[in-house]
Every structure is written in C-alpha cells, then in structure tokens.
Amino acid sequence: MNESTPPFRAPVGTHDVLAPASAQWEGVVATFASLAHRYGFGLIITPMFEDVGVFNRGIGESSDVVSKEMYVFSDRGQRTFALRPEGTASVVRAFVQHRPPTPWKAWYVTPAFRYERPQAGRYRQHHQLGVEALGSEDPELDIEVIALAWRFFEAVGLRRVRLLINSMGHDECRGRYVELLAAHLALHGAQLCDEHRRGWSTNPLRVLDCKRPACVAVTEAGPMLPDHLCEDCRNHFARVVAGLESIGIEATLTPRLVRGFDYYTRTTFEFVADALASAQNAVGGGGRYDRLAEQLGGPPTGGIGFGCGIERLLLVRDAEGVSDELLKRTPDVFVVDTTGSGDSTVLLDELRRGGVAAQRAYGGRSMKAQMRAADHSGARFALLIGPTEQAAGQVTMRDLRSGEFAQAQPTVERGDVVAVVRDLLTEK
C-alpha cells in the first residue's frame, strides 16, 4: 500500500478548511450574520448554479468573469447552467421570481466559482458574504449597505482597510460619458496597452480598469465619469458621500473605479486592504444596479449590494496581525475515566444535554494519556472518574488552566456535576 500519494485531492484552486482553522470561518460568518440582522437583512439561500443566462445577462458578456471564467455545464436535460461566479445575479433573479415586498434586504454566504489560475488570495472556489437591498433608489440605502460593510470590517478587527468610491451614473449620463470616452480613445487608441489597443471598443469603460501604465496615461488625460454625471446622479452621489462622512466613514473618491461587472449604475465602491502586498488586495466591493432586475425580466427596481471574500478577509486579518480569535472552539470539560465502566457515558450525556461542551478519550488509555489528551483539547476542566470516585459517587475536578502541581482538586457529588460546571464556566 502506498499511502504517501493519495489518489484524490481537492481540485486545483480549491481548499479544505479543517478545524481549528475553520473556527475563524464560523466567527466571520457569525459576526456578519449578527450585523446583517441588526441592519434588517434576512438570510437568503439560492442554488449554487443557475441558468447560464442569469449571469450572461446580469454580469455582462463583455466582462472577464462571464467571457472566460465561468464554470458552464449542461445537465442530462441539455439545459445549460453555470456555477455562480458571484452573489448578486442569483439574488436578483430570486427577487424577480418571488417579488417579495420592497424594500427587500437579503444577506447570503456562498461559494463562488471562477475558472482562473490560482494565486495568492485567488481561488477557483472562494466564499463570499454579502447583502443585497432592492426596491429603493434612496441614497440612504447606499449609505446603509456601505456602513454595514465598514462596521463589519471593524468588527473582525481590520484597521487598514480603505473605502474607494465612485459613481457610474445612470444609463443616460453614463451613455453620454462612454461616447466622450470612446472619442478620446479613438484619438489615442494607438497608445493603449497591447490588450486594449484593439479591444477597447467592446466596452470602453474596461480601459479605465486597466492598470497598465499605457492605459492609465491615456485615460488620465481623458474625460472622467464624475465630471459628466447628470444632476440627479451627482446629487445622489453627494448625499451618499456626505452621509458616510456624517457617521465617520471616510470614502476616497476614485474616478477610475468602474469594477468588473456590467450591471453597476451610480454608486460603486471597493474596499482595499493596505496590508496585502499582492495585487489581490480587494477584500470587498459592490455597488448599485438599478437596471439589473429589469435585465432579468422583472419590473424596474433599484438595488444595491456588497460582497466580501472570506478567504481574503482572513488573509488580511493575518497580514494585519489581528490576534484576537473570533471564535474559540475548545471544549469546556474533558472527562477522564479510568474505571472502564459506563459511568462516563452517562456523565457526558448529562453534560452535553446541559449545554456543556464535553470531550473524552477513547480506547481505554492510561490516566496519564487521558490527562494529556485533556490538556491538548484545550478544555478548561478535567473531570476525573476513577475507582475511588466511582465508589464514593463523586467526581474530581481539575482546573487545567492552573499551572500549579499541588493545586486544590475539589470533589463534587456526582449529582451536582453539571450545575457546578456550569457555575464555574459562567464565573469566567
């Protein structure tokens, strides 16, 4: 038997997350869930795959995600599906299908799939937390969504995250702007980078997103979106920025921020982590999508959302040196039983039913071995049952946090164990 090379492993770009590392995931999700609830969002669960049209129409054919990164497949009924590459399109599809009363606010946690070469902070399957709010174009909604995101990053301990913000305008003013931009690019197209020299006309806005010096130089000299917004869009944007400022959230105006999805209108934003040295420094982002519901066959309905990558968030926590654990998953007690009887079976059942996280050793190991296991488990107390305790109907409690050898070891009447343990645990 050759055990050194397992026949199967997680697919390229995917990862298993085991305990104890997974406790950080639980913590991140729990923090987000609690915050989302406070802001009035309800959990939504949608399928991980959708008719490919949901993403084609929603995200846009010209986007990188749709044009070259989707996991597309046909099922046995010859229907064409795609694994979701991001969270928003599915939620809006669900909104259109169910027509819940507006304003409608939903949060989600989901895997997302993109076929690309893995790299630091970039995977083929990653996980996103996010919210979507539909049914209002009120800038207050923009402020709420962005504030939720900001407070979330604060809550998980991040300090060096900046908020970049921009407005894409609505159809008309953006349309006019795109024409201006296209005219500018037509004049200077020859100076663009290799990729965009010929390809810019498909979607001129993409050039703004390009980080190559050639494209940056050309676009910097050209027209900028914020200067060409209509009055409504300008006011909307101003109110968002002012509202954020009123609650102490500083947003950096970033005129070239257009983001990779076609559905964005008006407010767009991105959270970048300065602690990450790599190019993958965006921990979250989002924006308004006032035409998306229509594009997916629903009534005209404004909306705005935010998404955050869990893996990347954890990378940032690491890079920032955030030391506090979001969630500890260690047992409260560890039952050490050397009698070999069924006493520990009954005690463990009582403890667990009483809300106490309790573990034990298996295989009838020596007391020393069981104590070592108790120590390694991280349990606060060891509950000892040996022949003496068994005969006396008692349990010996040992505080594993104490470093003293000659510490006091109270014995507790068997019938009082659960109550005593619970008392001691809530004490601190």
Next chain:
RNA sequence: GUGGGCGUAGCUCAGUUGGUUAGAGCGCCAGGUUGUGGUCCUGGAGGUCGCGGGUUCGACCCCCGUCGCUCACCCCA
C-alpha cells in the same frame, strides 16, 4: 492562457563535488514503580526522497517528460 520558483516523515526543513542502513525539530505513541496534563528525560512508530523514463558500476542529488504546489501577469473576492 503565459512565465518564474519549488516538490525529502503528519508539519517545517537539512541532506556535503552522485557512493553503502536518508536525518533534525515539532507533532504522535509509550515509559520515567503503585490514579493526574502542561516542563524535563528515555524509547518507539512513521519515508518506494511526487510520478515515469534516461545517463551511470551506483541517483534524493544530473538530464527529459509528467503531475502537483506556489508566486506573478490579467482580473477580481
């Protein structure tokens, strides 16, 4: 899709100009006299040196291929 780096015990890594039974630390298991962890001491288990082929008297070490990991470009979470 393109390019760079790397693949030696569960983990992090050593391994001298190719030379006989491949090492360490951590982790794991068991002991250190009669029921007690975390420190210390002793011992033990665990590797076809990613896989395949080639060069050689001989390969963990050199060459080719392949798979995988990783980083970068592009883009994003």
